[in-house]
Amino acid sequence: MKDKSVIPGFGPTLGFTIFYLSILVVLPLSMLILKTTSLTWPAFWEAVASPRVLAAYRLSFGASLAAASINLVFGLLVAWVLVRYPFPGKGFIDMLIDLPFALPTAVAGIALTTAFSSGPIGRTLESMGINVAFTPLGIIVALTFIGLPFVVRTVQPVLKDLDRDVEEAAICLGANRWQTFINVILPVLLPAAFSGFAMAFARALGEYGSVVFIAGNLPMKTEITPLLIITKLEQYDYAGATAIATVMLFSSFAVLFLINRLSWWAHTQRSSKEAL
Amino acid sequence: MNIKIEHLRKNFSDFTAVNDVSFTVSESEFVTLLGPSGSGKSTVLRLIAGLESPDSGIIEVNGEDVTRIPVQERKVGFVFQHYALFRHMSILDNIAFGLKVRGVKRSVREAKAKELLHLVGLSGLDRRMPTQLSGGQRQRVALARALAPEPGLLLLDEPFGALDARLRKELRSWLKKLHERIKLTTLLVTHDQEEALELSDKVLVMNQGRIEQEAAPQAIFDKPATEFVAAFVGETNRVEAIVQDGEVYWGPLRFGSYYVPDGSKVTVHFRPNDVYVASQPGEAHTAGVIRSILFLGATESLEIELDKGHTITAHVPTGVAAQSGFHLGKEVYVSVTRSHIFFSLGSA
Numbered sequence: 001m002k003d004k005s006v007i008p009g010f011g012p013t014l015g016f017t018i019f020y021l022s023i024l025v026v027l028p029l030s031m032l033i034l035k036t037t038s039l040t041w042p043a044f045w046e047a048v049a050s051p052r053v054l055a056a057y058r059l060s061f062g063a064s065l066a067a068a069s070i071n072l073v074f075g076l077l078v079a080w081v082l083v084r085y086p087f088p089g090k091g092f093i094d095m096l097i098d099l100p101f102a103l104p105t106a107v108a109g110i111a112l113t114t115a116f117s118s119g120p121i122g123r124t125l126e127s128m129g130i131n132v133a134f135t136p137l138g139i140i141v142a143l144t145f146i147g148l149p150f151v152v153r154t155v156q157p158v159l160k161d162l163d164r165d166v167e168e169a170a171i172c173l174g175a176n177r178w179q180t181f182i183n184v185i186l187p188v189l190l191p192a193a194f195s196g197f198a199m200a201f202a203r204a205l206g207e208y209g210s211v212v213f214i215a216g217n218l219p220m221k222t223e224i225t226p227l228l229i230i231t232k233l234e235q236y237d238y239a240g241a242t243a244i245a246t247v248m249l250f251s252s253f254a255v256l257f258l259i260n261r262l263s264w265w266a267h268t269q270r271s272s273k274e275a276l
Numbered sequence: 277m278n279i280k281i282e283h284l285r286k287n288f289s290d291f292t293a294v295n296d297v298s299f300t301v302s303e304s305e306f307v308t309l310l311g312p313s314g315s316g317k318s319t320v321l322r323l324i325a326g327l328e329s330p331d332s333g334i335i336e337v338n339g340e341d342v343t344r345i346p347v348q349e350r351k352v353g354f355v356f357q358h359y360a361l362f363r364h365m366s367i368l369d370n371i372a373f374g375l376k377v378r379g380v381k382r383s384v385r386e387a388k389a390k391e392l393l394h395l396v397g398l399s400g401l402d403r404r405m406p407t408q409l410s411g412g413q414r415q416r417v418a419l420a421r422a423l424a425p426e427p428g429l430l431l432l433d434e435p436f437g438a439l440d441a442r443l444r445k446e447l448r449s450w451l452k453k454l455h456e457r458i459k460l461t462t463l464l465v466t467h468d469q470e471e472a473l474e475l476s477d478k479v480l481v482m483n484q485g486r487i488e489q490e491a492a493p494q495a496i497f498d499k500p501a502t503e504f505v506a507a508f509v510g511e512t513n514r515v516e517a518i519v520q521d522g523e524v525y526w527g528p529l530r531f532g533s534y535y536v537p538d539g540s541k542v543t544v545h546f547r548p549n550d551v552y553v554a555s556q557p558g559e560a561h562t563a564g565v566i567r568s569i570l571f572l573g574a575t576e577s578l579e580i581e582l583d584k585g586h587t588i589t590a591h592v593p594t595g596v597a598a599q600s601g602f603h604l605g606k607e608v609y610v611s612v613t614r615s616h617i618f619f620s621l622g623s624a
Binding site for chain 1: 354378
């Protein structure tokens with residue numbers, strides 16, 4: 001720490017970081033917990049563990065996980081195409097990726113609902129016996145849509161930096177395409193893909209705007225947790241709303257922590273070899 | 277493995293990288309492709325490996341046409357300039373990779389990898405990661421990795437290009453010893469003439485996609501076939517001379533007979549260490565004055581002005597220079613002991 005560095009120094013920067021995080025993250029979240037403490041234990045339990053709420057948790061976490069997983073696979077694919085192949089309209093497609101970020105989520109919700117209920121895609125799927133709108137599947141579609149940029153944007157730069165000669169070395173050593181991808185390329189992309197996955201998952205958990213339109217919001221079936229919180233608020237049940245929010249907060253934190261641990265573990269698997 | 281290359285050609289969109297290249301490499305031979313960057317030497321190597329496919333021409337290995345067979349089946353070991361090690365794998369896993377993809381059992385491939393690590397003089401580093409090794413060590417690991425699947429041919433693409441001068445020299449003599457030991461047919465690409473001359477049984481000098489000369493190192497240096505080779509390999513004095521009565525003249529210097537029409541212009545190359553410098557007239561009889569002296573360590577580089585407009589460079593061993601008392605402004609006598617004359621019709 002005593003080394004002179006370009007940035008003002010450890011003391012001021014750490015101080016600022018802690019202050020900043022306190023004001024922006026810790027303070028509002030503690031108010032949430034504080035508000036929740038106005039409930040008695042039985043009332044709290046009633047608010048966070050009723051069957052309707054439990055179903056919402058299941059749906060929120062399940063659909064978010066499914067959406068993030070879909071984005072993990074297809075995000076890798078999209079990043080691959082964008083980095084590896086030149087084709088006309090590449091710049092345009094690259095720009096499209098960011099659209100879910102820029103679009104107001106309500107607009108996305110209305111667009112998706114139109115497409116999948118009365119629109120041509122919806123009708124075609126319906127004729128095949130698949131209902132998207134107003135089902136959990138619709139929720140997954142919406143969450144996949146808003147989570148699309150994360151994996152693509154985390155993997156893209158890593159893939160760009162990947163040296164071609166490493167792949168060539170692998171094929172000269174006799175590896176076929178699949179072996180080269182699995183053994184040489186994927187391990188390098190995985191940490192970035194994981195953090196993209198974690199971000200897509202976190203975003204999906206909190207998503208509200210794009211989902212409410214396509215979900216149909218049937219209690220026990222297609223009601224996501226953020227919607228439940230809004231419902232409680234509309235009924236002036238502030239404590240109940242914050243109780244659910246608190247549970248969401250801690251479980252999201254736990255899941256993100258777990259994902260972080262996982263990628264840290266994957267990393268130290270390698271470092272432990274280094275130590276020997 | 278012996279290789280036969282016939283009329284190889286490769287174009288990249290707007291330029292010809294390899295232009296009608298033919299040569300052969302015999303079993304256990306160490307052959308070097310020497311040339312400036314952009315001369316097409318690396319492309320030839322990549323064509324032989326199968327990393328690029330030729331527009332035309334034939335690559336034969338042991339008499340068998342391999343021009344269109346995939347990289348994986350060619351049994352070549354390739355070493356890249358920037359090592360191309362797998363960053364996320366230990367040294368041992370890196371070396372064993374070629375065996376792993378062939379389905380060799382773990383115990384067998386690890387034993388083999390350790391053996392190779394020993395061969396390249398890095399025993400005990402098997403659990404390290406590539407980032408923990410120095411550049412020289414990484415390149416040795418890359419070599420061990422290329423040797424693991426027991427290739428019939430080793431291709432080295434500027435293998436010491438990313439290392440500092442001292443390390444290059446060290447690894448060069450190490451590689452020579454290794455080649456003498458394992459006798460694997462080897463093709464090296466380099467722009468470093470010292471590397472080429474020291475290591476090879478045969479040198480192919482390339483320029484603009486073509487082979488300018490194919491010969492033993494000594495012959496490349498002593499009998500350059502083209503002006504390009506003379507200028508590229510070793511230092512040289514290049515002068516434009518005129519032919520009179522079948523003799524080549526440049527100012528007060530005469531370079532012997534050359535039978536082209538009188539008045540023709542020819543280019544003469546002679547090496548600074550082929551200039552004999554004496555302080556008294558005798559064998560050396562062309563007078564000149566020392567205009568600058570550069571100390572190069574074992575030799576001194578003298579610039580000698582013969583008369584107005586005719587200045588040459590001579591390299592003299594430092595001891596000889598001291599003995600003869602060479603200093604700025606001293607009058608000396610020179611003769612050129614060996615020169616190479618080139619005549620092209622276009623310059624007549």
